[in-house]
Amino acid sequence: MNVFVDSLVQASGLDPRRGAEVWGYVEKGEIEALCHAGGNMVPVGADEAALRSFAAYALRRGRNCFQILGPARAVEQLWTALEPQWGPAREVRDDQPFMVIDGPPTIAPDPLVRAVEPVDLSILYPACVAMYTEEVGVPPQTGPDGTFYRSRVAELIRAGRAFARIEDGKVLFKAEVGSVGTGVCQIQGVWVDPSRRGEGLAAPGMAAVVEMARRIAPVVTLYVNAFNTPARAAYERVGFRTIETFATILF
Known part of the structure; x- marks a missing residue:
């Protein structure tokens, strides 16, 4: 299962009152594919027939998500069916290497990167907003998830899944483990202070x-925009390898 969807199902179950649904595509009495439908729309294990079914159901329900993401082939086929009614997209990112590392890093870690403490929320949060705005193109406060963004950052800190190098009350590098599934987790929100980029903080961090x-x-995963050459190089130095291509449709 997709680690993002696995994480949400483990955390919230399948109760749609908790903010999202998981749709199933059934053939011969067996669930063959899933689609998470909440703020993110994420197809999982879906072939062409399943994607057509998910698209038809989504069109009847209307768009509630702010992005569609997942394996590039599935996202592109889903978007082909949805675009006439849901388009135009604000941005289509159709080449996002999905990377994985399942052993120790191949370079020495930065000893100054640590788990963020709850007392550091006011320091970390502005860096999270800066990262989100740079990555997504709009600040989180204006998106559908903006109301919950600060509480989400606080939740990750409490769970011990937010990490940063903080010096003199300022975040120089940060990243979070956004999703945790069965034996696998996914890193998100990787960010280096713009004034310190080019100094080699990213790879050791x-x-x-x-x-x-x-x-x-x-097993640790992430996905990155193909055009972000410095980030990809840093991840490869650490030992990440590309195993698939993702795509994201942003609204």
């Missing part, structure tokens, strides 16, 4: 995050 993340789950 990520090595430290991988070490700590692997205490949560032994």
Whole structure:
């Protein structure tokens, strides 16, 4: 199962009153594919028939998500069916390498990267907003999930899944483990202070995050925009390898 969907199902079950649904595509009495439908729309294990079914159901329900994400082939086929009514998208990112590491990092970790404490929320939160705005193109306060963004950051801190290098009350590097599934977790929100980029903070910082993340789950994943060459190079230095291509449709 997709680690994002697995994480949400483990945390919230399948109760739609908790903010999202998981749709199933059934053939011969067996569930063959899933689609998480909440703020994110995420197809899982879906072939063409399942994607057509999910698209038809989504069109009847109307758009509630702010992005569609997942394996590129599935997202592109889903979007082909949805675009006439849901389009235009604000942005289509159709080449996002999905990367994984299942062993120790291949470079030394930054010893100054640590788990963020609850007392550090006011320091970390502005960096999270800056990362989100840079990555998504709009600040979280204006998106459908904006009301909950600060509480989500606080939740990750309490869970021991937010990591940063903080000096003189300022975040220089940060990343979070956003999703935890069965034996696998996913890193999100990787960010380096713009004034410190080019100094080599990202790769050792990520090595430290991988070490700590692997205490949560032994397999660590992430996905990145193909055009973000510096980030991809940093992840490869740490030992990440690309195993699939993702895509994201942003509204």
